[in-house]
Amino acid sequence: MNSGIDLEMSFTQGVQNLGLSHELAHLLWIPLPMLLVLVSAVIGVLVTVWLERKISAAAQQRIGPEYAGALGILQPMADGLKLLVKEDIIPARADSVLFTVGPILVLVPVILSWLIVPFGQNLLISNVGIGIFLWIALSSIQPIGLLMSGYSSNNKYSLLGGLRAAAQSISYEIPLALAVLAIVMMSNSLSTVDIVEQQNTAGFLSWNIWRQPVGFIIFWICALAECERLPFDLPEAEEELVAGYQTEYAGMKFALFYLAGYINLVLSALLVSVLYLGGWGFPISIDWFSSLIGLSIDNPLVQIIAASLGIVMTILKAYLLVFLAILLRWTTPRVRIDQLLDLGWKFLLPISLVNLLVTASLKLAFPMTFGG
């Protein structure tokens, strides 16, 4: 196993050469990847918003944003600026403390989850051992924020939206976790880096999607439900609940919900690509390719090309999934609340349990292909 490019090592080395202590160098290093990931998450949201506008326009045979920048590419910036300068209103009889804390509790866990998304072997904030489990735990905090904002708005539509959001997110978390568990069982690790590495032995043939097709579909459905995307956007169903828990929000607080929704979408797409589509792996094995042109894998040039290819591959796979999610949003009708809960509890939960059982038995029967 090669160590790849280790930016942290070179950074701390460089700072130490300037005469600072090792601890201080480490302290200086810590905020850098966080800032980078935060910025990339926000840029990812801007791109997704633009894509959403353009693709929805195409689905409805419109042109979409046109004048802000070429092809309306600056439209999301304009949206963001508008939200930034809008008046921040707290309704007179709302609970102002909970009203303010709610959106923060929705956004913070989603951003924290970016901790575990790998863009390359060492290109992630922290390779925590509990990796993917951390994401599941963090995403379970979100419904509290939704309930909080729904309750504090002092509006029955908001309260209903908040309750729906909590019910939906509890129901779909279980099949989601079971689908992830099947993957974890195959790769013998919770760490996202290990999960990707285990998939990159023979190019795209070793991706988890071939071994876990059912798990892939379950995970994708549950991820859409967790992001409250159509066909599962019941918490904010416009025709029934005005805008659900967001009804009373304006300005930057509303923007926090908006941001959290899109960051969550991009994050889910990234995690699908990490868990099922080989993460940063190129469809053809890089090792094999570099041996073909006669260069060692440890060659700096090969390393740099492989790392940038890895980032491009992760983002490409994620955005293909985002495209799929947007297309689904603008072409499918919304399910009813009873259909939603039926689908979660009576269909996805049993199927994911069976999937887990089958994976376990296949792992015992064919330890070579299903990770012994």
Next chain:
Amino acid sequence: MNIAYSTELICFLILSAVVVSGSLAVVLLENIVYSAFLLGGVFMAVAGLYLLLNASFVAAAQILVYVGAVNVLILFAIMLVNNKEKLKPIEGLRTRKFISGGVCGGLLILLLRVNITTKWNLPGPTSIGEEATERIGEHLFTDYLLPFELASILLLMAMIGAIVLARREVSIPTGDINDLKNKKSLSDKKIPLLSENSLK
């Protein structure tokens, strides 16, 4: 005293302050919704304490189970039945408060005594960090198998009980639906899961 140690100390002090003041507020606040939200905060601070002890898996499990499931369900229940009704004054509240305060104080003294008289083995065993997840799994499926299975049976019983309670069948006389005089009595016979109070 290096940077890592002082960071740990500061984090510990903040987290313990949050846990103590948060749990006091959970008990003492009048508004039950605030209590429930603060309970979530206390659970998260406890998870933070686990993180300080290098038990990341336990911390994540704490958040997933207590914050993500238990606390959300508590909130759910409160919001479904919260009708902002003034509670009736209870007779003999003063003596009740006195008795429960006495019981809690006794418990506190007992725990303090145990804390002081026990010879703590300091410093404790070194943490095994990331390996802990595997170790927990091993223990759960070997020497702690019986308690583990018993807990799952308990949960199953609770689940079946909840289903039985929620799906209790109420027979509604069918012939009377168009009878205006009986409308009042019909609405009284609503299924108990969503009573009139909760719909207000």
